[in-house]
Amino acid sequence: MCYADMILRTLKKEKAAIILFVCGSILMNIYYTILSNVGFKLYPLIINMFFLILYLFYKFFAYRKLYKCLEEGVTSPQYNGGKNSLFEDVIEKEKEIHKKYLSEISKLNDSIKERDLMLIEWIHNMKTSVSVISLATESMKSKEGSDIRYENELLKKNLENVLNVFRMDEFSSDYVPESINLNSIVKEVVNSEKSSFIYGKVYPKNRVNSSLNIYSDKKWLKFVIKQLIINAVKYSEANSSIMIFGEESDSNITLHIKDKGIGIKKSEIHRIFEPFFTGTNGRSSDKSSGMGLYMVKKICDKLHISVDVSSESGKGSDFSLTFRRSENC
Template identity: 35%
Template sequence: MNVFKYLKDSYRQIVFFLLIILITDLVLISSVDLKKSLLDIFYLNILFFFVFLIFLAIDYTKWRNSYKDLKRALDAGENIDSFIPRGNRLEEILIRDIIELKNKEKLEETEKLKKNLEEINDYITKWVHEIKIPLSVCELIADKLEDEGQYDLSKELIQETERMNFLVNQVLHMSRASSYSQDFIVEEVNLSSLVKNVVKNNMNLFISKKIELEMGNLDFNIFTDKKWAYYVIEQIVNNACKYVDVHGKIKIQGEENDESVILTIWDNGMGIPEKDIDRIFDRGFTGENGRKTTKSTGMGLYICKKVADQLNFNIEVSSEVSKYTEFKIIFYKLSDYLKVTKM
C-alpha cells in the first residue's frame, strides 16, 4: 500500500496529464511570440504541476485509507468482513460483490459437506448398534464355554470381545466429534459412582493382568456431562491397564480445593517418553509406546482433549519412563458451561 504501488496503478492518468501539458505548451509556443511568453509558459506549467500534485496527493490518501485496513486484515489472516470498502467506486463495488459471491459459494459448500457428514454419522451409528449384536452373541458363547469348563478359551474370548466393544464405542464417540455440544447434558455427578462404574466395566482387564487397584477418597460431586466424563475416565483407565505389566499397580484418588475437584489416575507402567508427552493429545499420534504394543489408535486421548476443552475441565499428565504415568483430570467448580459450543 505504498506510494509507488499507487503511482504504478495510476500511470494512465499521469501520462494523460503530461500529454495535456505538452499539447498546451505546443499550442502556446506556436501561437505567441516565443521571446515574450516562454517565461509565462514555464510558470503556467509549474502551476499545473502543483495543482496536479495536490489532487494526486488527495486521491492517494483516499486510496490508501480505503484499502489499508483490508490489506492489514488479509496479511494478519483476520476476518475481513468489517474492513470491506464501503465506497461507490467500481472496484469497491466489485470487491463487495466478489466477497458476497464467494461467501455464498462457501456456505453452499459447507451445507453440502455438513449433510454428507450427517449421513456418514447416521450410518456409523446404525453400524455400531448392528455390530453390538454379534458381540453380545460372542459374550454368550464365552459364558457357555466357561460353563463347559473351557476357562482359558472363555477368558481370551471375553477379553477380545471387551476390546472390540471398547473400540466400537470409540468409533461411535468419534463420529460425534463435530457436534459434541449438541450431546452435552451438564448435571451434578458423584465422582465415586462414576469411577466405580468405569472400574466395574473394565474389571476383566484388571483380573487378566492381575493388576493391583488402589482407590482413595472419591466422594466428591462435580458438575459435568456424565456420559462424556465417563468416556474420558474410561479412556485413561483403559490406557493404564494396557501399559502396565502383569501384577502392575493403578491408583485412583480424588482431592478438592477451593477452585476444583481433581481426579488422579496413576500407574506404574512403562511411562511416556519425554519427547512424546507433549503430543499424546494430537490426532492419530500413537507414540513410541503405541508402536511397541500395536494396541493404540491414537484417537482416544485426542477425543478426551476435545471433550475436556468443550466441557471446560482440564487434563494434565506427567510421566517418567519405566516408572510411572499420572493423569490429573481437573473439574473446575466455576466452569462457564454457557461457553459450551459446537466444535
Template identity: 35%
Template sequence: MNFYTFFREKFTYLFFNLVLALLFAVIFWKMTVHIGIMILFYLFWFGPLLLYYILSYIKKKNYYQNIVRFQAQLDQKYLLPELLVRPSFLEGQIIYDTIADTYKQMHEHVNVYKREQIAYREYIEAWVHEIKTPLAATRITLQNQGMDAGVFDELDKIEQYIEQVLYFARSSDVSQDYIIRAFPIQEVVNKVAKRNARSFIYQKIRLEMNELHEIVYSDVKWVEFILNQIVGNALKYSKSNQGVIKIYTIKRDNQIQLHIEDNGIGIPEKDLFRVFNKGFTGENGRKYSQSTGMGLYLCNRLAEKLNLGISINSKKNVGTNVQLIFPQSKVLLIES
C-alpha cells in the same frame, strides 16, 4: 484509507484539469478578461469538483473503515458479509456484491459437507448399534462353552474400540448431545471400575480408589467415556501381577482434579508433549502393536468440548499420572 491516498488515485484527472485551467488562464489573459470574472469562472469550475471529492472521500472512508473494524472484531471472519450494508457508490457495490456472492457459495459448500457429516455420523451410530448384537451373541456362546477369561478380555477391548468409533463420530457436535448436571465423581469411577473388572482380575492389577467424595459438574456419559479411555490405557501399559492403578481427587482453588495414576511402563519425555496428537503412538506404540494413538486424542478433544482440562505427567519405567480437571462452577462449563 487516508486523504492523501484517496487524492493520489485522482492525480491524473486533477492534473489534466490543472493543465486545462492554465490554458484557459493564458487565453483569458490574451483576451484581457477581468480578474473578477476569472476568479468566478474557476470557483464554478473547481468548487463543485473539490466538494464532490471531499464528500466522496468521507463516504468511502467510513465504509471501508467499517469493513476493517468488523473484520478485526469478528472471531469468525467469514461472517463479515452479514454485517455489511450495500453502499451507494459503484466501487463499493462491486466489492459488496462480490463478497456476498462468495459468501453464498461458501455457505452452500459448507452445507453440503455438513449434510455429508451428518449422514456419516448416522451411519456410524447405526453400525455401532448393529454390531453390538453379534458381539453379545458371541459373548453368550463363549460363556456357554466355558472359554478362558482372556477371550472375554479381548471381547471387552473390541467393545471399547467400537465405543471409541461412536464417540469420535459424535465428538464434532458434542453440544447437541450433552447435559450438564452435578454428580459425585465416585459414581463415574465405580461404573468404569465395573466395566474393566475383568481386565483387572485377568491381569492381576490392583485398583485403589481414595478421596472420591467430590461433586463435579459435567455430562456423566461423556466423562465416563473419557475416564474409561484413560483407565484402559493404564491397564494396557501396566505390568501384570504387580500393577497398581490409583484413582483419587485433589481440590485446588476453583477446580477439582481427578487423578488416574499407574506404575506402568511410563511415557518417554520426548513423546510426552505429543500424546494428545491424533494418531500419535510414540515409542510405546511401536513396542505395543495394539496402540492406535486415538484414545488420548479423543479424550483431549472431548474435554475441550466440555470445557474440562486434561493433562498428563509421566516418567519412563516409573508410571503415568493423568489429571482430568473439573471447574467447580457450573457456569464455567457453559460455552460462550
C-alpha cells in the same frame, strides 16, 4: 490524484527496495574503503543513489499509469451502473462463482452426512453382533471362551468410541450436568473394567474420598475416566497397581490416575493429546490407535475440565483431571 500523494504512495510501496539500496551502498563503501586503504569516498554512494532515483522514477510512472487507468474506468461514460457496465459484469460473475461454490459446499456436506449415517447404522449393526457373541460365549468356561469374551469386549469398546466421535458434533444436545460423587463414579468405571484388570494382572486402588463431589456430565466423565484407566492398565507391568485418588483445594478438586508402568518419553509428552499420535510405546506394542487421549482432551475441553500428565520413562504416569468447585454440588 496529486503528485505529492503519488510520490508518498510510491515511497511507501517501495520502502523495502529503498532500505536494500541504502544498506547495499553502505556495505559497498565499507568494502571499497577496506580494499583500497583510503578514507570514505562519496562517489560510490552517489552512483547508487542515482540508480535508486532512476528506479523510483520508473515505479512512480508505472503506479501513476495504473491509478490513472483505474480513475478513468470509474469516471468513464461507459461506467453508468447499468447492466452493460464492465464492473457490473465482473460483480455478476463473482456472484455466480460464489453461488456455485456454496452449492458445491452444500452437496459435500450432504454427502458427508449421508456417509456418517451409513457408518453409524453399520456400527449399531456391529454392536448387535457383538451382543450375540457375548451371549453365545457366556456358558463357555474354557480359556478360549474367556479370550473370546475379552476380545469381544474390546471390540464393543472400540465401536462405542467411534460412536462418541460422531456424538461430539452434537455435544451440546447430549450434555446433562449433574452433581457427581467422584468415589462412586470411579467405582463404577473400575467395576466395568474388571476383565481388563484381570487380563492385565493389574490391581486398582480406589483412594478417592467419598465426600468429594463435582458438577459435570456423568456419561462423558465416565468415558474420560475409563479411557485414562484403560491406558493405565494397557501400559502397566503385570502384578503392579494403579492408584486412583483425589485432592482438594479451596477452588478445585483434582482426580489422579497414577500407574507404575513404562511411562512416556519427555520428548513425546507434549504430543500425546494429538489425534493418531501413538508414540514409541504405542508403536512398539501395537496397542494404541492414537485416538483415546485425543478424545479425552476434546471432551475435557467441552466439560471445562483441565487434563494434565506428569510422567517419567520407565517409572509410570500420573494423569490428573482438575474440576472447578461448584455451588451445585
